Amino acid sequence: MKRQFPLAIAFICGIGMIIQFFIPHPVSQRTYQEVLQWQIIVGIFMAIIAIRSLFVVHIDKIKRKKEGWGYSFITLFAVLFTAFVGIRIGIGEDSLFNDLYAYIIVPMQSTMFSLLAFYMASAAYRAFKARTAQATLLLVVALIVMFGRVPIGEKVAPWLPAFIEWILMYPNMAAQRGILLGVGLGMIATSLKIILGIERGYLGGG
Amino acid sequence: MNFLEKMMNIDRRWIYLLVGICVLVPLIRPVGLPTSITPYTRALFDYVDKIPADGPAVLISFDFDPSTSPELQPMAQSILRHCFAKDINVMCLGLMPTYIGMIDIALSNVKDEYGAVSGEDFVFLPYVPGVTAVMLSMGESIKNTFIRDYYGVLIDSLPMMQHIRNYDDIAIVVSISGSAMPQSWAVLVGTTYHVRVGVGTTAVSAAEYYSWLQTGQFVGMLGGLKGAAEYENLIESKGYTIEGFRKVATKGMDAQSFVHILMIVLIIIGNIAFFSLRKRSRQI
Numbered sequence: 299m300k301r302q303f304p305l306a307i308a309f310i311c312g313i314g315m316i317i318q319f320f321i322p323h324p325v326s327q328r329t330y331q332e333v334l335q336w337q338i339i340v341g342i343f344m345a346i347i348a349i350r351s352l353f354v355v356h357i358d359k360i361k362r363k364k365e366g367w368g369y370s371f372i373t374l375f376a377v378l379f380t381a382f383v384g385i386r387i388g389i390g391e392d393s394l395f396n397d398l399y400a401y402i403i404v405p406m407q408s409t410m411f412s413l414l415a416f417y418m419a420s421a422a423y424r425a426f427k428a429r430t431a432q433a434t435l436l437l438v439v440a441l442i443v444m445f446g447r448v449p450i451g452e453k454v455a456p457w458l459p460a461f462i463e464w465i466l467m468y469p470n471m472a473a474q475r476g477i478l479l480g481v482g483l484g485m486i487a488t489s490l491k492i493i494l495g496i497e498r499g500y501l502g503g504g
Numbered sequence: 505m506n507f508l509e510k511m512m513n514i515d516r517r518w519i520y521l522l523v524g525i526c527v528l529v530p531l532i533r534p535v536g537l538p539t540s541i542t543p544y545t546r547a548l549f550d551y552v553d554k555i556p557a558d559g560p561a562v563l564i565s566f567d568f569d570p571s572t573s574p575e576l577q578p579m580a581q582s583i584l585r586h587c588f589a590k591d592i593n594v595m596c597l598g599l600m601p602t603y604i605g606m607i608d609i610a611l612s613n614v615k616d617e618y619g620a621v622s623g624e625d626f627v628f629l630p631y632v633p634g635v636t637a638v639m640l641s642m643g644e645s646i647k648n649t650f651i652r653d654y655y656g657v658l659i660d661s662l663p664m665m666q667h668i669r670n671y672d673d674i675a676i677v678v679s680i681s682g683s684a685m686p687q688s689w690a691v692l693v694g695t696t697y698h699v700r701v702g703v704g705t706t707a708v709s710a711a712e713y714y715s716w717l718q719t720g721q722f723v724g725m726l727g728g729l730k731g732a733a734e735y736e737n738l739i740e741s742k743g744y745t746i747e748g749f750r751k752v753a754t755k756g757m758d759a760q761s762f763v764h765i766l767m768i769v770l771i772i773i774g775n776i777a778f779f780s781l782r783k784r785s786r787q788i
Binding site: 330331334335337338340341342344345389390391396399400403404405406407408410411412415416418419420422423424426427428437441444445447448449450451452453459463466467470471474475478 | 514516519520522523524527537538539540542543569570571572573574602605608609612632633634635636637638640641644645648649654655707710711712714715718728730757758760761762763764765766767768770771772773774775778779
């Protein structure tokens with residue numbers, strides 16, 4: 299029963315929404331609007347579960363004094379402090395809540411992402427070698443695109459931007475479209491497996 | 505150890521130092537190299553430019569957080585400037601909690617330049633959980649999805665929202681994103697509610713969207729910092745900017761030029777060293 303009940307809900311909701319999509323009746327439309335509201339409410343509960351999960355994981359780390367438990371303490375303090383500031387002091391322009399975002403989150407995330415440029419330069423120097431015919435093709439195209447996508451490349455070779463657009467619009471697009479079709483078919487197959495109860499991974503428990 | 509062997513085993517800190525110099529020097533002393541306009545940037549600009557003043561609104565979905573903001577924030581601010589200069593109503597939406605802060609920063613930077621007023625020229629929508637459910641729910645009723653704006657004012661009481669009910673009253677959704685969110689906008693909203701979708705994305709993601717552009721599912725695209733610089737140049741050339749307008753993306757393009765050249769040189773040196781050493785080891 300513990301497994302059959304969620305499977306039945308998934309089947310009824312899945313089939314129900316497929317049927318609803320093809321019926322333009324007012325009752326069907328009202329049902330659709332109601333389901334969308336439910337989805338937003340479910341989203342709120344998902345946030346509550348995520349917060350609970352965060353606390354369970356980090357409190358356990360602190361209790362057992364696992365490696366890096368100090369970071370868990372900082373994480374929990376940051377969550378509680380931000381929530382306190384947002385709820386008690388308030389949000390909006392010139393608020394402490396916005397300052398926490400602008401002066402802590404923004405520089406931290408920007409710094410983390412900016413470091414990629416340094417790692418990429420080092421990795422490209424060491425690993426980007428023309429060892430095979432395919433690797434050579436990739437290397438040559440990458441160099442052309444890198445050079446032509448910046449103003450200095452356009453200045454040196456004015457024909458490059460048009461050539462790069464051709465590379466992106468034809469060979470690149472052909473490959474991307476093949477990937478997209480594969481992903482689309484995969485999504486349909488997985489959705490059907492979930493609705494029909496063949497794929498049960500989302501129920502958890504291994 | 506000869507020169508080539510030294511080059512193959514170069515300490516990575518030297519490479520980091522070179523990248524740092526190539527980024528910093530052009531930012532301190534900009535070269536000001538011109539950027540050509542790609543057809544997809546022009547297509548998006550032209551579409552927004554044709555929207556009548558105080559007619560259907562532009563919905564800008566800030567689908568990014570600070571990690572990709574150096575590339576994407578200049579795009580968002582340029583589109584905001586374009587709309588405010590032409591008196592086009594704007595709705596700003598963030599579908600994740602960390603996206604909301606980006607809207608606040610963009611509006612703070614731009615609204616005072618044009619005297620834009622909340623509720624009259626723009627509406628800042630608050631965070632509501634659900635992502636795709638929120639996208640779809642807005643197609644039925646924006647007022648039922650949000651109730652209040654970010655500042656806590658009832659959506660129903662805002663003058664701008666008197667003629668905006670759902671996607672029927674929105675001219676275009678511009679998704680500015682470093683993730684796959686623009687695809688969700690095209691598939692769920694563009695297809696279901698027949699609203700046009702434009703995209704602004706990071707340079708690394710731009711290649712994914714060419715098939716969507718070819719089918720017309722995206723009106724146009726701003727690709728990476730170059731796309732942002734192109735849009736900055738377009739709004740400046742049409743006179744939509746105030747005096748002393750700081751072209752953030754255009755300045756960044758100089759740094760990007762130098763880093764790209766450095767990487768090309770490094771890759772070529774790396775390959776020369778690799779093949780010379782391989783040839784020598786075969787001869788031995």
